[in-house]
Amino acid sequence: MTDQKNIHDLVELYVQLFSAAGFPSEMMSRETVKSMIKTFQEESEEKGTDRFPENFGNILIEDADRGIPYAKNIVDTARREGATDEDIIKYWNLSDLERRLMTAVDNIYRGAGYYKKKDEGLPNKEAVIELNRFFPLFGDPNDTSKFSGDNRPLPFELKDRINIYCEKHGVYLNEEKIKGYESMNAFLRSELKKGKL
Numbered sequence: 001m002t003d004q005k006n007i008h009d010l011v012e013l014y015v016q017l018f019s020a021a022g023f024p025s026e027m028m029s030r031e032t033v034k035s036m037i038k039t040f041q042e043e044s045e046e047k048g049t050d051r052f053p054e055n056f057g058n059i060l061i062e063d064a065d066r067g068i069p070y071a072k073n074i075v076d077t078a079r080r081e082g083a084t085d086e087d088i089i090k091y092w093n094l095s096d097l098e099r100r101l102m103t104a105v106d107n108i109y110r111g112a113g114y115y116k117k118k119d120e121g122l123p124n125k126e127a128v129i130e131l132n133r134f135f136p137l138f139g140d141p142n143d144t145s146k147f148s149g150d151n152r153p154l155p156f157e158l159k160d161r162i163n164i165y166c167e168k169h170g171v172y173l174n175e176e177k178i179k180g181y182e183s184m185n186a187f188l189r190s191e192l193k194k195g196k197l
Contacts (some may be wrong), residue, residue, distance in 0.1 A: 133181075136185055
């Protein structure tokens with residue numbers, strides 16, 4: 001469960017992120033973040049995910065290693081995609097609210113990137129292709145409804161490590177770094193396989 005101090009800290013963090021992303025004003029950023037938090041808290045309470053213990057990531061790893069199906073599915077999928085137990089624990093030890101906010105912000109940034117490409121005159125399909133060439137796509141790696149092979153979504157458990165790697169190595173919007181790859185995800189999967197990420 002997320003307490004009031006943590007919620008205040010989350011509001012401040014995401015207000016800064018939204019402002020950096022170009023939201024017109026701090027007041028608009030603050031209202032947007034507060035509204036998202038309220039919605040996500042309601043969803044979390046409705047699904048019961050707000051009651052996950054603070055060490056849920058540790059429990060998930062232990063349950064997976066004991067062969068408990070719900071945990072084994074989550075952990076095996078993440079491990080298969082290159083996530084370490086540390087990545088899995090770090091992600092799942094976040095509160096459900098933090099995980100939901102992280103996903104929402106990722107979607108907002110991707111949405112902004114998509115509309116920027118549209119404003120540059122690219123048709124829908126080309127805008128999506130261009131967006132996926134320069135920014136990672138996170139989600140269920142087993143979902144092949146839109147992308148296949150190495151272009152599939154990367155698991156959220158890798159998000160923090162990927163962001164750190166991309167910022168450290170100047171990967172975002174770097175044509176030279178991703179040359180020869182169909183998407184950012186294909187490039188990142190290659191880096192994972194080489195042990196560079």
